[in-house]
Amino acid sequence: MSEAALRDEIARLAKSLFDRGYSVGSAANISVRLDDGYLITPTNSCLGFLDPERISRLDRDGNHVGGDKPSKEVFLHRAFYETRAEAGAVVHLHSTYATALSCLADTDPEDCVPPLTPYVVMRVGRVPLVRYFRPGDARGGDLIRALDGRHAAVLLANHGPVVSGKDLTSAVYAAEELEETAKLLVILRGQPVRMLDAAQVAELKATFG
Ligand SMILES: O=C(O)[C@@H](O)C(=O)COP(=O)(O)O
Numbered sequence: 001m002s003e004a005a006l007r008d009e010i011a012r013l014a015k016s017l018f019d020r021g022y023s024v025g026s027a028a029n030i031s032v033r034l035d036d037g038y039l040i041t042p043t044n045s046c047l048g049f050l051d052p053e054r055i056s057r058l059d060r061d062g063n064h065v066g067g068d069k070p071s072k073e074v075f076l077h078r079a080f081y082e083t084r085a086e087a088g089a090v091v092h093l094h095s096t097y098a099t100a101l102s103c104l105a106d107t108d109p110e111d112c113v114p115p116l117t118p119y120v121v122m123r124v125g126r127v128p129l130v131r132y133f134r135p136g137d138a139r140g141g142d143l144i145r146a147l148d149g150r151h152a153a154v155l156l157a158n159h160g161p162v163v164s165g166k167d168l169t170s171a172v173y174a175a176e177e178l179e180e181t182a183k184l185l186v187i188l189r190g191q192p193v194r195m196l197d198a199a200q201v202a203e204l205k206a207t208f209g
């Protein structure tokens with residue numbers, strides 16, 4: 001896909017997320033990997049109203065080389081690209097239920113989104129919690145880098161999800177699936193819930209990888 005087409009695609013999918021309530025105001029950011037750098041949404045921009053031509057462009061080293069001033073969360077995005085060769089896009093949201101899980105004291109930090117349904121296993125996998133740093137603090141990126149690319153998604157404590165995918169559509173779909181599963185987990189709190197067992201999770205991983 002050309003850079004111009006990718007810019008249009010970021011704006012189109014960002015608006016779709018915004019229109020369906022996955023982001024509000026100027027929260028959230030989205031990036032895509034290019035052959036020679038990255039595109040990332042500008043800081044303080046609203047996902048519902050992006051101008052494709054103003055989306056920020058970074059070179060391979062993360063220097064700002066075009067468009068508006070980039071998201072202050074560029075560290076989080078680059079940490080995924082640097083540790084997951086297969087990552088082509090990253091989506092960070094403050095979607096309500098995933099963020100709720102990131103705030104609950106009894107969320108398992110090793111497995112924030114336990115395997116309730118097959119699709120979350122197939123699309124997202126195990127999601128660890130990354131301890132709290134203020135937004136824009138590069139140490140958040142260091143903690144993601146320390147995971148060595150083992151996870152496609154993380155929850156930032158008291159903040160929200162960061163989800164990578166092989167391309168933008170995959171990253172957006174995974175972020176949506178994470179949010180819907182988080183919603184089920186919050187709705188079902190206090191109920192006796194049957195999770196998928198280890199053998200069922202292993203079968204999904206072996207089949208859908
Ligand atoms: O929560 C925050 O402040 C950021 O993580 C965020 O979601 C929006 O930051 P920008 O992309 O710099 O607007």
Ligand SMILES: [Zn+2]
Pocket residue numbers: 027028092093094135159160
């Ligand atoms: Zn944020």
